[in-house]
Amino acid sequence: MRQLELRNLTIRYGETTIIRDLSLSIKNGEIVSLLGPSGAGKTTILKTIAGLLQPAGGQIFINSISVNHLPAEKRDAVLIFQKPLLFPFLNVAQNIGFGLKMQKMARREAERKIDRILEITELAGLNSRKIHQLSGGQQQRVALARGLVLEPAILLLDEPLSNLDAELRLQMRELIYTVQRQTETTMLFVTHDQSEALAISDRVCLLLDGGLRQTGSPEELFYSPADPEVARFFGCDNIFSSSDSFTQQAGNFHTDQKLFTIRPEDVEIFSDQKEPTSPRHAFEGTVTGMIFEGRLTRLTVSVTEKEHVTVLCRRPAFHIGQTVWLRMPKDRIHFFP
Amino acid sequence: MSGPGRKASLHQLVYLLGPALTIILLLFGGGLLLGLFQALDVSSATGMKSITFDHFRTVFTDPDFAGSIALTLYISLTSTLLAASISIVLALAIAHWAANNRIVNFILQIPLTVPHLVIAISFLLLLSPGGIFSRFFSFFGMIPSPSAFPLLVNDDYGVSILVVYVWKEIPFITFMLLSVLKNLGPELSEVGATLNGSRLQRFRYITLPIIGPSLGAACLIVFAFTFGAFEVPYLLGKTYPVSLPVWAYKNYSDIDLLARPEGIAIGLIIAATITVSITLSQVLIQFARKRGVII
Numbered sequence: 001m002r003q004l005e006l007r008n009l010t011i012r013y014g015e016t017t018i019i020r021d022l023s024l025s026i027k028n029g030e031i032v033s034l035l036g037p038s039g040a041g042k043t044t045i046l047k048t049i050a051g052l053l054q055p056a057g058g059q060i061f062i063n064s065i066s067v068n069h070l071p072a073e074k075r076d077a078v079l080i081f082q083k084p085l086l087f088p089f090l091n092v093a094q095n096i097g098f099g100l101k102m103q104k105m106a107r108r109e110a111e112r113k114i115d116r117i118l119e120i121t122e123l124a125g126l127n128s129r130k131i132h133q134l135s136g137g138q139q140q141r142v143a144l145a146r147g148l149v150l151e152p153a154i155l156l157l158d159e160p161l162s163n164l165d166a167e168l169r170l171q172m173r174e175l176i177y178t179v180q181r182q183t184e185t186t187m188l189f190v191t192h193d194q195s196e197a198l199a200i201s202d203r204v205c206l207l208l209d210g211g212l213r214q215t216g217s218p219e220e221l222f223y224s225p226a227d228p229e230v231a232r233f234f235g236c237d238n239i240f241s242s243s244d245s246f247t248q249q250a251g252n253f254h255t256d257q258k259l260f261t262i263r264p265e266d267v268e269i270f271s272d273q274k275e276p277t278s279p280r281h282a283f284e285g286t287v288t289g290m291i292f293e294g295r296l297t298r299l300t301v302s303v304t305e306k307e308h309v310t311v312l313c314r315r316p317a318f319h320i321g322q323t324v325w326l327r328m329p330k331d332r333i334h335f336f337p
Numbered sequence: 338m339s340g341p342g343r344k345a346s347l348h349q350l351v352y353l354l355g356p357a358l359t360i361i362l363l364l365f366g367g368g369l370l371l372g373l374f375q376a377l378d379v380s381s382a383t384g385m386k387s388i389t390f391d392h393f394r395t396v397f398t399d400p401d402f403a404g405s406i407a408l409t410l411y412i413s414l415t416s417t418l419l420a421a422s423i424s425i426v427l428a429l430a431i432a433h434w435a436a437n438n439r440i441v442n443f444i445l446q447i448p449l450t451v452p453h454l455v456i457a458i459s460f461l462l463l464l465s466p467g468g469i470f471s472r473f474f475s476f477f478g479m480i481p482s483p484s485a486f487p488l489l490v491n492d493d494y495g496v497s498i499l500v501v502y503v504w505k506e507i508p509f510i511t512f513m514l515l516s517v518l519k520n521l522g523p524e525l526s527e528v529g530a531t532l533n534g535s536r537l538q539r540f541r542y543i544t545l546p547i548i549g550p551s552l553g554a555a556c557l558i559v560f561a562f563t564f565g566a567f568e569v570p571y572l573l574g575k576t577y578p579v580s581l582p583v584w585a586y587k588n589y590s591d592i593d594l595l596a597r598p599e600g601i602a603i604g605l606i607i608a609a610t611i612t613v614s615i616t617l618s619q620v621l622i623q624f625a626r627k628r629g630v631i632i
Contacts, residue, residue: 050527050531051531052530071530072530072531073530073532079527079528079531085525087543087546088547088628089546089628098534099532099534102529102535102542103533146532
């Protein structure tokens with residue numbers, strides 16, 4: 001069953017079209033990431049689904065029911081904002097139970113649901129804690145619990161990790177994943193962070209230039225990008241043509257497809273021409289750039305005056321100006337459709 | 338600013354505000370103290386030997402006291418409640434549609450700049466039985482004579498007094514609420530909407546608790562002012578019963594000097610009520626800050 005379906009959704013701010021003809025469907029119990037650069041309109045899409053903004057065109061279905069005409073409070077969708085936005089005058093349990101109170105749920109039933117969700121979100125024992133006494137991570141967990149407790153058809157998460165530091169972000173990401181698996185809540189997770197999207201999602205939708213550029217599994221988007229722009233979004237600058245002089249030198253690009261890509265971490269680099277297992281396909285270059293990024297080092301290898309290959313490797317024993325040999329394993333090369 | 342910087346500036350503040358505060362304390366506090374001495378019958382001639390609460394007792398047991406305090410409370414409570422109700426609607430509307438509209442802000446500031454006395458006299462000239470409106474309506478045959486104009490000044494219900502106070506206090510309360518609503522933004526209400534809160538529920542369970550402390554504080558300040566204000570009920574009120582400030586003034590300015598301590602006693606009762614109201618308003622503001630509501 002499709003929990004959420006967007007059909008040709010178009011959103012405008014005044015005369016400017018932010019989103020054009022966007023179609024997307026999310027199945028029951030699925031977690032889908034809407035990934036895109038800042039300003040791409042991700043939050044706008046979530047607000048439109050939640051009923052806080054009106055679309056200029058298209059239809060929104062939640063639980064197979066068209067909700068375009070329904071106000072936010074009547075839609076079975078809860079939006080978790082970037083900031084926790086907790087009610088400062090209520091304690092933790094009251095914040096979590098706010099939606100249940102709006103639904104006029106019996107107190108005992110509401111308390112039972114709140115206790116359960118406090119356990120799931122690792123907030124047990126904090127029921128009567130004031131909001132200002134909570135850490136940033138705890139506040140975001142309360143915001144998540146406040147949405148989950150309503151068991152909505154779809155939970156919309158608008159970059160809920162962006163205000164947290166790196167370690168907390170990782171913990172919270174794992175918590176969202178675990179909670180989603182436990183509760184089987186359908187989630188649409190908006191982020192600009194590709195690693196977040198890849199780690200958490202069943203499917204990823206990449207939003208570029210006001211439309212969905214590619215939708216698929218995290219592996220599909222990462223290893224088989226639909227076009228050079230998608231590849232670049234996932235940090236792959238190695239966009240080449242089979243007619244490039246150095247690829248001719250490497251050989252074996254006998255295909256009609258012109259443009260191809262290879263991930264920087266898949267390019268093999270050697271300091272000696274004899275090192276490659278298949279030296280016939282290796283080609284020469286000079287290290288012209290080296291950026292230490294922590295776990296990996298990003299090398300720029302110039303293979304001709306205008307052609308450069310980016311290589312990611314661990315603890316490289318190279319230096320700028322050094323002559324190196326590169327090899328692109330055939331099974332790692334992706335030709336754009 | 339860092340901690341030591343703050344301490345230094347606090348030190349400077351004492352020097353900067355000291356002279357002004359001294360004058361206020363001397364004139365205001367001194368006046369109150371002198372008044373208290375007179376109300377308690379402590380004078381330089383009799384010394385501290387004969388402290389008495391007789392004047393307060395006389396005021397409290399005066400048959401006019403109940404009527405006067407009832408009228409004063411009626412005026413201050415009704416005008417405060419009316420101004421607060423209108424201000425809530427106005428502040429919400431402005432925050433939603435015209436938060437940064439300079440014209441709306443300018444119009445709203447006008448009543449703040451007009452003194453109470455000026456608007457009270459204007460009302461007297463406009464709305465009294467011999468005023469401009471009554472003669473205008475009579476001239477155009479809408480009423481048979483100016484005396485047929487409904488009694489809006491010096492009337493039983495203090496209509497004109499209430500209108501003056503409501504007109505004057507709406508901008509004050511509205512600006513107090515607007516500062517909270519502008520800081521608040523629309524996000525909390527949006528959260529409430531996605532958590533199934535209807536418009537009315539959002540107002541009741543989100544907006545009201547957020548603006549509550551500021552609203553309460555503003556209302557207490559307005560109540561304190563209207564409870565102690567003299568000129569409007571003096572000009573626009575009826576002659577009997579009179580409000581507490583008018584009664585205090587009449588006693589104080591009576592040709593019978595023996596009525597003066599009673600006038601001062603009434604003034605001190607008013608001052609005590611105002612002090613309690615202002616203190617409560619500050620308590621509410623501190624309470625709001627503790628809850629994380631920015632005022």
